Amino acid sequence: MSPTHSRRPAPRRVVVAALAAAATLATAGALIAANPAQAGPDANSAPLKDLQLLAINDFHGNLEPPAGSSGRVTERQADGTTKDIDAGGVEYLANSLRTARKGHDRSLTVAAGDIVGASPLLSGLFHDEPTIEAMNKLGLDVTGVGNHEFDEGKDELLRLQNGGCHPVDGCYAKGRKFAGADYPILSANVINEKTGKPLLKPYVVQNVKGAKVGFIGVTLKGTPDVVTAAGVKGLKFLDEAETINKYTKELQQQGIHAIVALVHEGGFPASSAYNYDCDAGGGTGLSGPIVDIAKKVAPEVDALVTGHTHNAYVCSIPDPAGHPRLVTSAASYGRLFTELNMKYDPRTDDIVRATVKGSNRVVDRTQSKAADLTQLLDYWQTLAAPVANKPIGYITKDITRNGAVESPLGDLIADAQLAHAKSLDSRAAVALMNPGGIRADLVYAASGKEGDGVVTFGEGFAVQPFSNTVNLKDLTGAQLVTVLKQQVSGSNAAAPKYLQISSSLTYTLDLTKTGADRVVEDSIRVDGKPVDPNATYRVAMNSFLADGGDGFTEFAKGTDQLVGSDDLAALVDYLTANTSAAAPYTPTAANRVTVVK
Secondary structure: OOOOOOOOOHHHHHOOOOOOOOOOOOOOOOOOOOHHHHOOOOOOOOOOOEEEEEEEOOOOOOOOOOOOHHEEEEEEEEOEEEEEEEEOOOOHHHHHHHHHHOOOEEEEEEEEOOOOOOOHHHHHHOOHHHHHHHHHOOOOEEEEHHHHOOOHHHHHHHHHOOOOOOOEEOOOEEOOOOOOOOOOOOOEEEEEEOEEEEOOOEEEEEOOEEEEEEEEEEEEHHHHHHHHHHEEEEEEEEHHHHHHHHHHHHHOOOOOEEEEEEEOOEEEEOOOOOOHHHHHHHHHOOHHHHHHHHHHOOOOOOOEOOOOEEEOEEEEEEEOOOOEEEEEEEOOOOOOOEEEEEEEEOOOOOOEEEEEEEEEOOOEOOOHHHHHHHHHHHHHHHHHHHOOOEEEEEEEOOEEOOOOOHHHHHHHHHHHHHHHHHHOOOOOEEEEEEEHOOOOOOOOOOOOOOOHHHHHHHHHHHHHHOOOOOEEEEEEEHHHHHHHHHHOOOOHHOOOOOOOOOOOEEEEEOOOOOHHHHHHEEEEOOOOOEOOOEEEEEEEEEEEHHHHHHOOOOHHHHHHEEEEEEEEHHHHHHHHHHHHOOOOOOOOOOOOOEOOO
16 A cells, blocks of 8 residues: 655745746636535535645656747637747746645645656756756656656666666766655556566655545556657556556545546647637547546546646546546646646545636746746756757758658658668668657757757757667568558557658558558659569668557568667768758758648
């Protein structure tokens, strides 16, 4: 059984002196309909207690304001139009959370995983120690684990929780030892195969001024499919809903009835606007894995805080008893946070479901910065500067990862990997890159920190932070066709993952068809020639794909593997060799895939 975790002292809830205006309130998430069993006390009962939960997810070490489209949110206007708002940055996030807590005696700040991993250089260069320290300062009380917490393996995750210097890089400053997270990281459905027990605590109980709330943290059971094999070695991932239900019963046996699940799995709202009314018209404008999970999670769980898909939503999904229950997500990168307000009944030690309200709020950059977070960033920026500010190339305009199938940045990365592959083996013919490995845009003028069009190492690191290697394998033409069809079939059928491809490969995607047939086989060309199913092609991909990641199991069947340099080095080498201040890189038209609709 997991021990009760008491709330830390109140001083870290002190609001900074210069309070900004409250972040924009989303209209999504109206009052949740009452569960008849939780209709609330009668007039003669003890008074209800106000309880506030503030939630984030998928922060991914974005301490500095994210650049490009990664640093904006879309807001729906009263007239039906939309506008983009610059958002994010931990200095603003801390101030937003402190402002939101003002006037709330019982407030808890929670997260639903991927706080670290796939981080920009300021955090990633130091194995995400800066992000853990930032979360300590801004007052995070508990988080569930996400898939990216396993990017460097279970031992590194345990170090982030417990502290200690990195086993290879050591401590980053003399006399300064990393203390670890002072909040629990929960991993209820992640089992250590040697012990048969959860890797970290499955749940924790927070007692805030007499309101006792249990939090259960799980990550998606498909984590091994989206993390390198080395990252999840020795671990087993269990069903999300079954695990939550198991520990819900355990919490109830301890007398804990107010329960919230922190679930690193998410959904896809019908609108990209953060303030979209998910429940308009009486329906649920949400699809994806979290919907099925929510419908299976026990009615005794009062709310689900979710993540993983990087979308924003506040939706009502019926629990197994048919009663509405709030399911939320605050997009990603600290651009939003979700505010949940509810009543806690001291007679039943439970949350009154009828009172639960939720909305997403923008972490706008017009407010004041939290001074203590600025000081923390200044410290790490000084250490990172010699590496981060080194120029690696030049561009004519923003190179984005935006695109329904293909993106200009995806084209650049695939071409860079093919160039690196050819330097290792002249037979290299094709390079393919997974879209989830491209984490940020390359922007023409990033935050005004360097000359227009200059690409720094820090910007390149933000694009490709995983330290995957560029690997070469032999695939038959038939296998290459299978790889392309796996983009839209198998585990990728519901949510296609379109590989980014080098200029040597072209094909047609017919969206009027279904399943694997959407990839038109006789349209596939390598260097302008129809793919020969019996020929052997030397194919470049990163090490994640080489292991069959993202559902591309055919890659793992390739032969004669050769391991090259890391993928970021390939991008750096390509930009250095092919661009200059006088001849910057111009993004491609992103037309290697012909899409039929």
